[in-house]
Amino acid sequence: MTAQILGNSRIHERLLELVTSASSTDAEVLIHGPSGVGKELYARRIHELSTRARASFIPVNCGALPPELFENELFGHAGGAFTGARTRAVGLVAEAHQGTLFLDEIDSLPLAGQVKLLRFIQQKEYRPLGDTRLHRSDVRIIAATNADLVAEVKKGRFRFDLFFRLRVLPIWVPPLKERREDIPLLLQHFIHRYASEYGKALLTFSEAALQRLWEYDWPGNIRELENCARYLLCTHGGSVVEAEDLPTLQDFAPEPSAPPPPSSSPHETFQAAKRRVVSAFERQYLEASLRAHDGNIAAAARASGKHRRAFFELMRRHGLTR
Numbered sequence: 001m002t003a004q005i006l007g008n009s010r011i012h013e014r015l016l017e018l019v020t021s022a023s024s025t026d027a028e029v030l031i032h033g034p035s036g037v038g039k040e041l042y043a044r045r046i047h048e049l050s051t052r053a054r055a056s057f058i059p060v061n062c063g064a065l066p067p068e069l070f071e072n073e074l075f076g077h078a079g080g081a082f083t084g085a086r087t088r089a090v091g092l093v094a095e096a097h098q099g100t101l102f103l104d105e106i107d108s109l110p111l112a113g114q115v116k117l118l119r120f121i122q123q124k125e126y127r128p129l130g131d132t133r134l135h136r137s138d139v140r141i142i143a144a145t146n147a148d149l150v151a152e153v154k155k156g157r158f159r160f161d162l163f164f165r166l167r168v169l170p171i172w173v174p175p176l177k178e179r180r181e182d183i184p185l186l187l188q189h190f191i192h193r194y195a196s197e198y199g200k201a202l203l204t205f206s207e208a209a210l211q212r213l214w215e216y217d218w219p220g221n222i223r224e225l226e227n228c229a230r231y232l233l234c235t236h237g238g239s240v241v242e243a244e245d246l247p248t249l250q251d252f253a254p255e256p257s258a259p260p261p262p263s264s265s266p267h268e269t270f271q272a273a274k275r276r277v278v279s280a281f282e283r284q285y286l287e288a289s290l291r292a293h294d295g296n297i298a299a300a301a302r303a304s305g306k307h308r309r310a311f312f313e314l315m316r317r318h319g320l321t322r
Contacts (some may be wrong), residue, residue, distance in 0.1 A: 005038070005041050005042065005045060006182065006185050006186055006189050007179060007182040007185065007186070008181065008182065008185060008292070008293070009179040009180075009181035009182045009292070011174055011178060011179050012179050012182055015042070015171070015172075015173065015174070016045075018169075018171050019042050019045050019046055019049075019171065020049060022046050022169045022171065023045070023046045023047075023048075023049035023050040024050070025169075026050075026052075026140050027168040027169050028121065028140075028141045028142070028143070028165065028166050028167075028168045028169065029043070029046060029141075029142045029143070029166075029168070029169045029170075029171060030106075030142075030143050030144070030145070030149075030166045030167045030168075030169070030170050030171070031043060031142065031143070031144040031145075031171045031173060032144070032145055032146070032149075032170065032171070032172050032173070033144075033146060033172060033173030033174065033175070034146050034175050034221060035146045035220070035221065035223075036176075036220045036221030036222055036223035036224060037173045037174070037175060037176070037221045037222055038173070038221075038222050038223075039104065039144040039146075039173055040059060040102060040104060040144070042171065042173060043057075043059075043100070043102045043142045043144060044057055044102075046100070046142060047099070047100040047102075047140075047142070050100070050140070052098060052099050052100055052140060055096070055097065055098040055099030055100075056095055056096050056097075056099040056100075057096075057099055057100045057102065058092050058095055058096040058099065058100070058101050058102065059102045059104060060073070060074075060092055060101065060102065060103050060104065061104050061105055062103055062104060062105045062106055062107075062108045062109050062113075063104075063105035063108035064105075065108075067110040067112070067113065070109065070110065070113040070116075071113065071116055071129060072089075072091065072129055073091060073092060074091045074092050074093050074116075074117070074120075074126075075091040075093055075116075075120075075126045075127065075128050075129065075135075076089045076090045076091030076093075076094060076128040076129070090128075091126075091128065093120065093126055093137045093139055094135070094137055096137070096139045097137045097138060097139060098138050098139075099139065099140070100139070100140045100141075100142055101139045101140070101141055101142070102142045102143075102144070103117075103141065103142070103143045103144070104143075104144045104145075105144070105145060105146075106143040106144065106145050106149075106166065107145045107147040107149060107152055107157075107158060111157075111159065114158065114159045114162050115159070117162065118159065118161060118162045118165060121141055121162075121165055121166075122165070124136055124137060124138065124139070141166065143166045149163050149167075150163075175218070175221055176218040176221045176222055176224075176225065177217045177218055180214055181288075181291065181292035182292070183213055183214060183218075183225065183292075184210075184289065184292055184293070184300075184303030184304075185292070185293075185303065186222060186225055186226075187213065187225060187228075187229060187303070188302060188303050190225065190226050190229035190230070191203055191229050191232075191233065194229055194230050194233050195233055195237070198230075198233055198234065198237070200233045200234075200237035200238065201237050201238030202238070203232055203233065203236060203237065203238070203239070203240075203241055203305070204239075204240050204241070204305035204306075205240070205241045205304070205305040206240055206241065206242050206243065206305070207281075207282070207285065207304075208242060208243040209241045209242055209243045209245065209246060210285065210303075210304055210305065211243070211281065211285060212243040212246055212248070213246065214285075214288065216246075216248050219249060220249075227247075228246065228247055228248075231247045232245065232246075232247075240305070241305075279318070282314060282317075282318060283318045283320070285304075286300075286311075286314060286315055286318060286320055287320065289303065289304055290315075290320070297311065297312060297315070
């Protein structure tokens with residue numbers, strides 16, 4: 001079953017095109033992007049669309065491996081290789097034979113581990129600890145990082161030759177703030193998923209809350225949006241979510257936008273000014289929502305939390321069509 005990856009923005013469609021293209025070869029892939037964007041999902045998609053899909057996809061978090069255990073975890077050991085090693089143990093490279101080995105946080109590898117990994121990628125050969133024989137494994141390597149590997153190379157913390165060996169097919173996964181059109185779709189997915197899992201009623205969102213979700217920069221990316229949906233279902237299940245209910249990080253919140261320019265009339269009343277500002281916001285929100293859903297009014301209405309008829313009435317009021 002292919003990994004589910006949601007998004008209908010142009011930037012995300014282009015990303016999926018690169019992923020599909022990468023799946024047609026066995027070349028090494030380096031996935032780069034900030035934390036929380038789901039780099040492992042894209043690695044799984046590459047594997048599942050490739051000719052290796054019937055074999056294993058083995059994820060490894062390099063940052064969680066102590067340097068002294070890296071070689072043993074990847075390449076295994078022979079019986080008696082060290083104290084306590086009574087029997088032979090195969091490593092992850094052997095488990096991933098004819099499949100894909102996904103090395104997340106590749107920047108965390110110590111230099112000694114980088115040397116051994118480079119040799120394996122080049123030769124497809126490895127020697128388990130304590131073994132006298134070379135073993136072979138047909139494995140595709142996909143690596144991922146949220147670090148600037150070029151800077152790490154310049155600082156001497158990452159091998160120049162390994163960097164270019166991994167970076168045959170570079171793929172950049174953008175932060176959520178660069179694909180805001182995908183926020184309604186992702187939010188709807190998480191709300192439905194966790195409402196079912198937690199046994200909670202679905203949520204609706206006020207217009208101010210939706211605007212806040214759109215403007216927020218999401219420093220934690222999709223992982224933060226997912227946790228936002230889970231929090232709201234646990235605390236506001238079945239009710240209307242207001243802007244102040246959103247568990248956003250204030251330190252990362254955008255600065256309030258500048259107030260609208262004053263009316264050309266110095267005698268404009270407060271209510272008239274308010275109507276003008278609300279009308280401008282409504283039109284801006286409707287246009288953005290319709291663009292994000294390719295003109296699908298029903299989908300845009302669902303994402304907005306408004307009934308389709310009310311959403312359509314707003315469109316009519318502002319002279320908008322599909």
